[in-house]
Amino acid sequence: MKTETTIQGLSASLSPARTARKMIGFVPTMGNLHEGHLNLVREARKLCDTVVVSIFVNPIQFGPNEDFDSYPRTLEQDQRLLAEAGCDIVFAPTVEQMYGNKPRLTNISVGGITNDLCGLQRPGHFDGVAVVVTKLFNIVQPNFAFFGQKDYQQLAVIRQFVRDLNIPLEVIGVPIARATDGLALSSRNGYLSAENRAIAPAIYQSLKVAEQQLLAGTVLSEVLQNIKSALTDAGFVVDYVEARTTELQNIEQFDADMVLFIAAKLGATRLIDNLQVKYPAS
């Protein structure tokens, strides 16, 4: 496995694969890798000849009071894990390599679906994601790109601009990887104190309880309220608890497949999770 830190170096490393028309799979990450990321790499390995993983903590997707500076950076450990998972090339550029030192005047702003859920709590976040992912797509030029359903709204945003802008690749969504107690794996879980780590699985538990209540016929508004109460009682500060269709449209009652979304804080750590709930076939 090679590590490249420059765009030129990456192009040179990818050149034989491109010439031989090999299928290139790409997994963008911010590093501090866990099984969730490694699952994406394994999916890429199954479908593609050459697997590229980027590790880049993207400054422009963090708000002024967010954790850009303290975000965990663990490149050596990540390289070890990636080699084991079957990655061929790690692309780990500096901020300067990605953004240069001239001002960036172009933005990519996806309407509609970004004015909701995390988009309301984190203004500019999805623009920052769209810009960096587009730049990475242009740099790597993959055939397939792999993203986790953990960040469901992000995946929808990426699918949208790939379609809108005719970016020539296929986006693959990969299911959420969880710890044995149900907590969705996240680099931010490392911020949790031991006490809060023990509370954190309540998010997934509340989603599973909600699913049971919906299937038993409890009305959606009550189910959402029950999640909020359970999380607040457990010690969370709830950012949002919402239900949407799988296409992120509003849904008033459980009459189609839908997704339950939670964002909640434990201390200073903001956690997100979601659960797809299938509408039972009649």
Ligand code: AMP
């Ligand atoms: P990040 O490093 O947090 O930017 O995540 C990089 C990619 O890994 C994104 O596509 C995430 O959705 C995905 N990812 C992160 N955590 C998980 C998880 N627990 N399960 C599945 N995918 C994940």
